[in-house]
Amino acid sequence: MTMSEADKKALRAQKRAEKARRKEEKYYLASQWQLMARKLGKHQLARISLVILGFLYFVALFGNFLAPYSLTEYDANSKDLPPTPVHFSHDGKFIGPFVYHAERQTVKMSVAEKSAAQKAAKERGEKYTPPTLIATDDTEPIPIKWFVHGSSYKFLGLIESDLHLFGVEKGKVFLFGADSMGRDLFSRIILGSQVSLTIPFAGTLISFVLGLVIGSISGYFGGWVDNVIQRVIEVLNSLPSLPLWMALSAAIPAGIPPVQMYLLITIILSLISWTGLARVVRGKFMSLKNEDYVMAAKLAGVSDMKIIMKHMVPGFMSYLIVNLTLGIPSMIIGETSMSFLGLGIQSPATSWGVLLKEAQDVTSIALHPWCLIPLFFVVLTVLAFNFLGDGMRDAADPYK
Amino acid sequence: MGNYILKRVLTFLPILLIMSLVIFFIIQLPPGDYLTSYVAGLKAEGQIVDESELASLKERYGLDQPWFMQYFKWMGNILTRFDFGYSFKYEAPVWSTIASVLPMTIVVSLVTMLFNYLVGIPIGIYSAVHQYSIGDYCFTLLGFIGMAVPNFLFAILLMYGTYIWTGTAFIGLYTSEVLVGLQQGTMQWWEVLGRGDFWGRMAIPIIVIGTSGTCGTLRSMRAQMLDELGRNYVLCARAKGVSEKRIVYKYCLRAALNPTVSGLSGVLSHIFNGSTISAIVMNLQLVGPMLYEALKAQDMYLAGTILLVMGFLIIIGTLLSDILLAWLDPRIRFSGRRAE
Numbered sequence: 001m002t003m004s005e006a007d008k009k010a011l012r013a014q015k016r017a018e019k020a021r022r023k024e025e026k027y028y029l030a031s032q033w034q035l036m037a038r039k040l041g042k043h044q045l046a047r048i049s050l051v052i053l054g055f056l057y058f059v060a061l062f063g064n065f066l067a068p069y070s071l072t073e074y075d076a077n078s079k080d081l082p083p084t085p086v087h088f089s090h091d092g093k094f095i096g097p098f099v100y101h102a103e104r105q106t107v108k109m110s111v112a113e114k115s116a117a118q119k120a121a122k123e124r125g126e127k128y129t130p131p132t133l134i135a136t137d138d139t140e141p142i143p144i145k146w147f148v149h150g151s152s153y154k155f156l157g158l159i160e161s162d163l164h165l166f167g168v169e170k171g172k173v174f175l176f177g178a179d180s181m182g183r184d185l186f187s188r189i190i191l192g193s194q195v196s197l198t199i200p201f202a203g204t205l206i207s208f209v210l211g212l213v214i215g216s217i218s219g220y221f222g223g224w225v226d227n228v229i230q231r232v233i234e235v236l237n238s239l240p241s242l243p244l245w246m247a248l249s250a251a252i253p254a255g256i257p258p259v260q261m262y263l264l265i266t267i268i269l270s271l272i273s274w275t276g277l278a279r280v281v282r283g284k285f286m287s288l289k290n291e292d293y294v295m296a297a298k299l300a301g302v303s304d305m306k307i308i309m310k311h312m313v314p315g316f317m318s319y320l321i322v323n324l325t326l327g328i329p330s331m332i333i334g335e336t337s338m339s340f341l342g343l344g345i346q347s348p349a350t351s352w353g354v355l356l357k358e359a360q361d362v363t364s365i366a367l368h369p370w371c372l373i374p375l376f377f378v379v380l381t382v383l384a385f386n387f388l389g390d391g392m393r394d395a396a397d398p399y400k
Numbered sequence: 401m402g403n404y405i406l407k408r409v410l411t412f413l414p415i416l417l418i419m420s421l422v423i424f425f426i427i428q429l430p431p432g433d434y435l436t437s438y439v440a441g442l443k444a445e446g447q448i449v450d451e452s453e454l455a456s457l458k459e460r461y462g463l464d465q466p467w468f469m470q471y472f473k474w475m476g477n478i479l480t481r482f483d484f485g486y487s488f489k490y491e492a493p494v495w496s497t498i499a500s501v502l503p504m505t506i507v508v509s510l511v512t513m514l515f516n517y518l519v520g521i522p523i524g525i526y527s528a529v530h531q532y533s534i535g536d537y538c539f540t541l542l543g544f545i546g547m548a549v550p551n552f553l554f555a556i557l558l559m560y561g562t563y564i565w566t567g568t569a570f571i572g573l574y575t576s577e578v579l580v581g582l583q584q585g586t587m588q589w590w591e592v593l594g595r596g597d598f599w600g601r602m603a604i605p606i607i608v609i610g611t612s613g614t615c616g617t618l619r620s621m622r623a624q625m626l627d628e629l630g631r632n633y634v635l636c637a638r639a640k641g642v643s644e645k646r647i648v649y650k651y652c653l654r655a656a657l658n659p660t661v662s663g664l665s666g667v668l669s670h671i672f673n674g675s676t677i678s679a680i681v682m683n684l685q686l687v688g689p690m691l692y693e694a695l696k697a698q699d700m701y702l703a704g705t706i707l708l709v710m711g712f713l714i715i716i717g718t719l720l721s722d723i724l725l726a727w728l729d730p731r732i733r734f735s736g737r738r739a740e
Contacts (some may be wrong), residue, residue, distance in 0.1 A: 195650045235419050238669070242676050242688075243426055243703065248429030259402055333550045335678055340552065341692075356553065360681065363559045372560075375553050382548035 036318060039395035046391020049384035056381060060193040066155040067187035068167040071348050073151055077103040078182035080368050081134065081307055083243040084174045098141040101171040102209040109130045142168045177370035179358055188350055189374055197352035197381065199266050200331035204324055206270035211277025212320070216308050219285025226282070233275045241272055241334070247345040253260065265344050269334050273327065280323055284316045318396040325389035329382040334376055352378050405719060415734045416708070421471060422668065422709045427700045428467040434488040438496060465499030474701060489694060494705045498687070501708065504731045505687040508605060515610040516617055516667060521660065524621025528629060538551075539618065544613035552677040553578070555608040561680065565665055570681045573601055579655045579685075607685055609675040615668050617660055624656035625718045658729055664721035669714045 030038070040046055059066055107130070109117070113132075122129040148167035155161045160235045168171065174183040177281045218229040252261060288294065289312075297307050338344035339353025340360075347354070355374040359365050365372060406527030435458060438451050458464045479484040484494040509585075527536045549557075560570075574582065577598055592598050628634070629652055637647050676688030683689075687706055694703040 071730055079554070110669055229623065232416065234415055235422060238415065238714060239422065239426075240669075240676070240707065240710065242692065243423065243707065247426040247429045247690075287628075290437075303404055329548065336550055341677065343682075359553075359556055362556070362559045362563050365556060369560075372557070375549075378550065378553070379545070379548045383544060386544055386548060 016125055020022050024126065028398050032318065035298045036392070037394045043391035043394060045387040046395075048393070052380065052384045056193060056384075057192055057197060060197050061156070061193050063190045065161070065163065065182075066152065066153060066165050068148075068164050069187040069189040070151040070153060070171060071188065071191055071350060073183065073187075075178070075182040077105075078172055078174065078178045079104055079313045081174055081178040081182070082368070083177040083370055084172075085143070086144065086173075086175075096139060096143060099171070099173050100136050100141045101140070101142060101166060102134055102136045104132045105135050107200070140390065142170050144173060146167055151170040156229060174213065176224065176373050177357075183356070183371060185370065187378060188355055189294075189352070191351040192352050192355055192374070192375065195262065195349065196335060196353070196378070197260065197344055199269065199351070200328045201275070201332050202263075203266045203270040203335075204328055206267065207274035207327070208320075210270065210274035212281055212313070213275075215278035215281025216313070217287055218310055219282035220289060220304065220312075222286075229278070229281075233278060236272070236275050244268075244272055245338055245341075249338070258345075262348065262349070265335070265338070267322055269331055271275055273331060273334070276327065277320070278322060279306065281316075281320070284319070288312050288315060322389060322392045322396050325385060326363075327393055328389075329385045332378065332382055332385070347392055405723070409680060409715075409719070411587060412718075415448065416711050416715065417475075419711050420475070420704065420708050424467065424471045424474070424700065424704050427695065427698065428470075429705050430698065433463050434700070439696065460593070469701075474704065482704045487694070487699055487702040489697045489699040489702065494702050497702060498690070498705060498709065501543045501685055501687050501690055504592075504685065506713075507589075507593065508573075508602070508609070508675075508684075508686060509637070512613075512671050512675075513664075513667060515606050516613045517586050517660075519610070520577055520614040520617030521621055521657075524618045525625055525648065525653065527618070527622040528625030531626060540622075543615040543618045546669065547619075548609045550609075551612055551675070552681045554611060555678045555681045558604050571606070574598070575601075588660060605675075605678070605682055608678050608682070609671060613671065617667075618661075620659055620663070621656065624659060625652060628652040628656045654728060658725065660723050661721055664717055664724070668717035669710075 027035075027038075031034055038049075051211070064070075073276045078275075081102060081104060084102065086095055086097050086099060088097060091096065109131075118299060124323045145168065148164055148169065150167055151166045152160060152162040172178075172184065174184050174186065176189065179188070180184055189205055214229060230316045235247075245268065249265070252264050255279075256264075285308075294311065297311055302311075335344060335351060336353035336356065341349050342354055342357065345351045345354055352374045356378075358371040359375070413692055435454065439454060442449055477485065482495075484498075486492075487494045487497045491499045508679045522536070522540050525615045527539050530536050532543070546554075547700065572579070574592065578587065578592055578595070579600070580591070582589070629648075634647055638644075658710065675686070676692060678684075679688040680692055691703055693699075694706065
């Protein structure tokens, strides 16, 4: 038996209606979080930001594999080399991506020329540095290979490996140029992102806990407890962050392992930044504690801690998460400024702020503009977190 | 009003005192003190240090006492004789050391604040009135980028830009001629203000230090304006035929200014704090870099006094913003009167 055309059409319409109804049902049955996620997905900028951040964190996670060189590898002949151009055709023939070997050489000068140059530098009040030039050998193409063996590392901190995504077997490839010690900036940006992208997260987590606990105690109990906590917050807030950083990072003993230093710096950053969140939480508690359901819970004999954690906190959790997201950018900038001043992460570990230390004065930027590349990543990350936070704020607002 | 101001001052004074105590505690946290590191430096250079002289120096500056004793002595001198102590690093009384940079810091801060509001508020209004126009999108994007770029890196970018365009590197606020004049005392800071080249040099620092604050002002102004423009009284005014200009500038603006004005003290402290690293990068002779140097050298009386002065100025800023708020918003005025 065959269905008539009209029947088919009716069936299709019915199916469509059923689908729409289910969709609607899903909407009405969705939890608060599902609704938020749905709204967030519709926010164009937030979606793009989420993709960018996902990519950045992915790169940081597999950083050791993606970066062609390790943090400690350097090449004395490659100091301040500009980004290595990647070519595809040699002598008019296409042979895939390859680079030419380049290195920095001192200009050969006669003794008389050298002393004249030294004298001129002295007159200008500058330190004499012998002039160099970049010698490129464009007779022999060095192909860029995939999955090459290089320095060994522990993949995800567990599996020993020496495989890198790409690299060259002879000479060096510097996609973003090299720094003043001949280290690959591209690798350093990737490996630095492991610090720069996770410190804000860990720090936010610590300040989240601190802010939540202290803020809720202050708001829930009120009275003299509230008064004392508020004064402490005021004092902390009116202290400029610079002396705090300097004193606290001077208190970090020299020569401790990078992991510990990393943790200590995270703690310093979060010790300064919990106050904002504590204020927000306190304000929310003040307005919620007189609600009927809190009174009912109290009458029913629920303990204070349980009322706070089970009944009140979920009421403004979405708001807190938005606040957290918007707090991450300032922590990224904080870490960058700290490292920029030399108060944060110390070598051999690196972060974007440490890399930007090379861009401290105009002359070095004018000579090697590629040292500004880390700035691009700092700005990109901060912007992405800002847009994501903005999108989340819109999504968490039930009246929009 | 007088009562109100008095009350504010009285609540702030203890905070200032506690703050100074905390500051003093933090400054002495790192191991060693100025003299020890100074002597270590001398020894590294191969100079001979007289131990008995060292001990007498230590006693003279009270460095052999515990830190809270030093603090109470210092505070006592400030309160009784207005004596802020002696700066080891600059080898001069703290007050005269600070006085050499404080006026210019206040000038730069005030001009930056003016820049902040003169640029942020009009653009915020424009963005709100022309919501979702191309101009609004451009300004919103600019605002976001301005907040995302750390100030000190923005300074480097601008310095690099001017170097490329004009061929001269930007170094410091003063020309060498002015600098010499200031150091020898033949020139006073207010004379510098009359010079054209000084204001040309001010442009970059003001833009740099002002940007992130300006972007913040812009965004909060836009949000507040949009909020106000959607209210029922605006609808009512429109229905009555009040001109759009009058609605925006007479009614909405006044209400929307409230959070911006109450953020005034925050802006002031932001300028003081946020400008420090930028000022170090730009080599500006302001209080910020002096504080940084003092902290590095553990010159505690100088650092402590600078932080005290900053705190004091921020408190004044808060007071001013509260007075302005009361003047702007009759509700605050009336609730104050009722309380009296």
